[in-house]
Amino acid sequence: MRTLLALLLLFAAALAHAHKPSDSYLAIRAEGANLSGQWDIALRDLDFAIGLDDSGDGDITWGEVKAHQADIAAYALARLKLRSRDADCPAHATEFLVDDHSDGAYAVMRFAATCPREVTTLEITYSLFADLDPQHRGLLRLEHGVATRTAIFGPERATQSFELAKISVLTQFVDYAREGVWHIWIGFDHILFLLSLLLPAVLVLDGGRWQAVARFPPAFWDVFKIVTSFTVAHSITLSLAALGVISLPSRLVESAIATSVVLAALNNVFPVVHGRRWMVAFAFGLIHGFGFASVLRDLGLPQGALLIALVGFNLGVEVGQL
Known part of the structure; x- marks a missing residue:
């Protein structure tokens, strides 16, 4: 039974690594009656929606992105509605770039919008790729003064309103905690890694058959040590990397995470590490x-509440694991 579960985890790990959920990153700053923003959208998603790869070679070049700037702007901005105090704030593109995220190349569209009056509340309706991919999510960072709000847009929450004059420290903490929960829920590789390590804590080989452990306390403490070690370890590097103290290439990190899932699952089929799996979880x-x-880097940490945002996101990750 445990062998079958391990093989299923291996298969799921391959799928999770190959098919990262579709996200875009929307940053908006409000100053008086003016809005300025940057929208990072995956080139692979835009290619699927409007076609960018004119050469058909599977490699989208800057020249192809540049040739489709008007198409990208028209497609994206038609699916982003900004309103303040019951009035529309029409947006227009001002610049195009290309940037790399952990999961590939993104088109970077900078834009500007002007509202009739000073922006004190902002209503955002987000429907990018809603008709093509119901799993797509838009990750928002909204700045006003030194305060930052974050939010997640999807089909179930396509329209959201924000009171810019009421951005408290608690609000920022809750926003980043929500982001942490969301990331662990879509971060299947993290969950699969933990599940692979936890299987031996609850299933043992007895007489050639896998059976549930006979006593609860040993299983509980085994699970506790593994989860705690994983939590402490990722909290250390999450904090150091988010604050810019340590940086590793994203491709190396993603490959190492996928490898960790595969090795943890294989250990259930061909046991090498029998005890002290908490050390593996920590490493x-x-x-x-x-x-x-990498998620925090994409969202950005608010300069006026670095510690609050970091603690909130980390706590959200832990809650999501539960």
Whole structure:
């Protein structure tokens, strides 16, 4: 039974690594009646929606992105509605760039919008790729003064309103905690790694058959040590990487995380590490922390509440694991 579960985990790990959920990153800053923003959208998603790869070679070049700037702007901005105090704030593109995220190349569209009056409340309706991919999510960072709000847009929450004059420290903490929960829920590789390490804590080989452990206390403490070690380890590197103290190439981190899932699952089929799996959880947890930090880098940490945002995100990750 445990062998079958391990093989299923291996298969799921391959799928999780190959098919990262579709995300875009939307940053908006409000100053008086003016809005300025940057929208990072995956080139692979835009290619699927409007077609960018004119050469058909599977490699989208800057020249192809540049040739489709008007198409990208028209497609994206038609799916982003900004309103303040019951009035529309029409947006227009001002610049295009290309940037790399942990999961590939993104088109970077900078834009500006002007509202009739000073922006004190902002209503955002987000429907990018809603008709093509119901799993797509838009990750928002909204700045006003020194305060920052974050939010997640999807089909179930396509329209959201924000009171810019009421951005408290508690609000920022809750926003980043929500982001942490969301990331662990879509971060299947992190969950699969933990599940692979936890299987031997609850299933044992007895007479050639896998059976549930006979006593609860040993299983509980085994699970506790593994989860705690993983938590402490990824908290260390998450904090260091998010604050810019340590940096690793994203491709190396993603590959190492995928490898950790495969090795943990294989250990259930061909046991090598029998005891002290908490040490394995700690070692690979350090790598997984860099993966968590990549989300914070994409969102950005509010300069006026660095510690609050970091603690909130980390706590959200822990809650999501439960």
